[in-house]
Amino acid sequence: MEILVAGGAGYIGSHTCVALLKEGHRVVVADNLCNSKAETIHKIEQITNKKVVFYQIDVTKEEDIRPVFSKHQFDGVIHFAGLKAVGESVKEPLKYYYNNVLSTIMLARMCQEYKVNRFVFSSSATVYGENEIPFVETMNLLPTTNPYGETKVISERILMDMQKANPEFCVSLLRYFNPIGAHDSGLIGEMPNGIPNNLMPYITQVAKGKLNKLKVFGKDYPTVDGTGVRDYIHVMDLAEGHVLALEKLTKGVQIYNLGTGQGTSVLQLIRAFEEANHIQVPFEISERRPGDIAEFYADASKAERELEFTARRGILDMCRDAWRFEKNLG
Ligand code: NAD
Numbered sequence: 001m002e003i004l005v006a007g008g009a010g011y012i013g014s015h016t017c018v019a020l021l022k023e024g025h026r027v028v029v030a031d032n033l034c035n036s037k038a039e040t041i042h043k044i045e046q047i048t049n050k051k052v053v054f055y056q057i058d059v060t061k062e063e064d065i066r067p068v069f070s071k072h073q074f075d076g077v078i079h080f081a082g083l084k085a086v087g088e089s090v091k092e093p094l095k096y097y098y099n100n101v102l103s104t105i106m107l108a109r110m111c112q113e114y115k116v117n118r119f120v121f122s123s124s125a126t127v128y129g130e131n132e133i134p135f136v137e138t139m140n141l142l143p144t145t146n147p148y149g150e151t152k153v154i155s156e157r158i159l160m161d162m163q164k165a166n167p168e169f170c171v172s173l174l175r176y177f178n179p180i181g182a183h184d185s186g187l188i189g190e191m192p193n194g195i196p197n198n199l200m201p202y203i204t205q206v207a208k209g210k211l212n213k214l215k216v217f218g219k220d221y222p223t224v225d226g227t228g229v230r231d232y233i234h235v236m237d238l239a240e241g242h243v244l245a246l247e248k249l250t251k252g253v254q255i256y257n258l259g260t261g262q263g264t265s266v267l268q269l270i271r272a273f274e275e276a277n278h279i280q281v282p283f284e285i286s287e288r289r290p291g292d293i294a295e296f297y298a299d300a301s302k303a304e305r306e307l308e309f310t311a312r313r314g315i316l317d318m319c320r321d322a323w324r325f326e327k328n329l330g
Pocket residue numbers: 006007008009010011012013030031032033034035036057058059060079080081082083084099103122123124125176177178179
């Protein structure tokens with residue numbers, strides 16, 4: 001298949017391009033590089049020894065994206081092109097609603113016009129809000145407490161309504177849990193701008209000495225050791241999940257959790273990183289971060305049943321691969 005990967009130069013998108021190319025699909029990336037670099041495209045080509053067609057464009061702009069749909073006959077679209085910093089979305093809500101919702105509308109509209117019937121969307125476990133754990137696809141969604149999360153809820157809704165009006169359209173809404181790690185070549189991985197918001201990139205930068213000390217946000221949660229618990233999934237497992245979702249798309253809307261079903265606490269992740277890489281991660285306990293939930297992880301059984309998707313890589317692999325990438329950054 002020829003697949004348009006919107007946001008394909010980013011963290012999850014670039015790994016998904018590798019997984020798609022490995023399965024024999026052709027890849028066209030549309031990315032405005034607002035949170036990524038063009039060199040990632042070359043790294044994808046280097047890893048796979050295959051060509052990627054790249055357009056540096058903004059997918060919210062019709063004049064940018066229409067010529068790409070005119071030129072290619074896509075079999076499917078994977079939509080990663082979103083902004084993702086939760087804190088920033090609270091400070092600049094309009095930027096988030098504009099980019100994340102409009103990108104979904106524009107790509108869906110192009111699919112409708114150009115009769116591209118396969119659409120895979122990057123959603124997030126954040127849409128569950130503070131629900132009971134484990135999170136199951138059938139749950140009613142609860143408020144997400146930040147504009148970023150709302151853009152995912154709204155985008156899901158838009159795609160569901162669009163599908164209702166276009167019965168040929170096949171949509172997969174993939175709710176990711178916490179992707180970490182990197183491709184085992186060490187060539188591509190997560191490259192946050194400035195000081196990282198998320199745990200794993202913070203850990204790797206502390207291990208490298210770029211940052212002094214990790215702050216563990218809260219040790220009084222009702223969890224195994226008082227620190228926050230998340231369902232970390234290796235980004236290559238997540239990437240492979242996209243290929244399965246795309247290949248197994250059926251008419252209608254399918255919703256899948258992509259997680260491992262296993263919770264890991266902040267302290268457990270620090271210990272695993274130290275064990276996997278034989279390196280210390282200095283940390284101190286600090287205040288809870290506003291908006292954080294104590295614990296969540298996926299019920300991963302639907303993706304396993306229907307997509308035959310299981311995350312193969314464990315926490316130690318995630319830690320090893322994240323560290324290899326950070327070290328390679330020089
Ligand atoms: P990322 O920032 O690394 O990748 C997103 C890519 O999209 C970037 O390359 C960016 O330049 C591009 N982009 C953004 N807006 C664009 C636009 N209007 N036009 C063209 N390109 C645009 O983020 P990521 O971690 O790879 O996340 C990919 C998607 O998955 C996002 O939609 C994100 O919200 C979602 N998601 C991420 C996580 C996570 O923890 N990383 C979890 C759940 C969901």
